[in-house]
Amino acid sequence: MKAKKVRIEGKVHDVGYRLFLLSEAERLFIEKFDARNVLVNGEQHLVVLIEGAEEKINRFVTFAESNYPPEASIESVEVEDYGEAVRSVDSFRQSFMVFQLTKIAQAGVGMLTKQDAMLTKQDETIEVIKAESSKMLTKQDETIEVIKEESEKTRGVLKEKIEEDVEWIKEEIIGIKATLSKVKEKVGVA
Secondary structure, eight states: EEEEEEEEEEEEESHHHHHHHHHHHHTOSSSSEEEOOOOOOOOTEEEEEEEEOOOHHHHHOOOOOOOOTTTTTTEEEEEEEEEEEOOHHHHHHHHHHHHHHHHHHHHHHHHHHHHHHHHHHHHHHHHHHHHHHHHHHHHHHHHHHHHHHHHHHHHHHHHHHHHHHHHHHHHHHHHHHHHHHHHHHHHTTO
């Protein structure tokens, strides 16, 4: 049995790198595997420990040196012998799944918190819209009342003017009839 430590530096966190390498370890039937995201002087590193048959370990190292997830960006890959115990692939898989489920749960809680904040903001906005709509409707009602009052005034003025004009026309017609009667008398038309 041979054990190696593979340290990968670059953009290696939150890109699915550990699962990517776990899949390759399982494909090669490597018995022992561990992978951890770590920060070294503020830089992202992925530290992978593997133990198994020498041929399988060499194939894994070759894979790790030339393959990586699409979102990852690799600056360096360093490989060295490792002399301590490495946990089983099954143990790593179980703890990895628990860790990932914890991240999912935390993200879900965060989303619910954001959703609650959004719903609160939405409720506040609805209240503002209701208040503004109420003000607008009140203003609209006031405007309609002013229009009604002005319409009544205008109607009254128009009615009075029309009545005056009708009276004037009547008087003019009476005057025209009187003049016409005089003309008929002078001309002798009956």
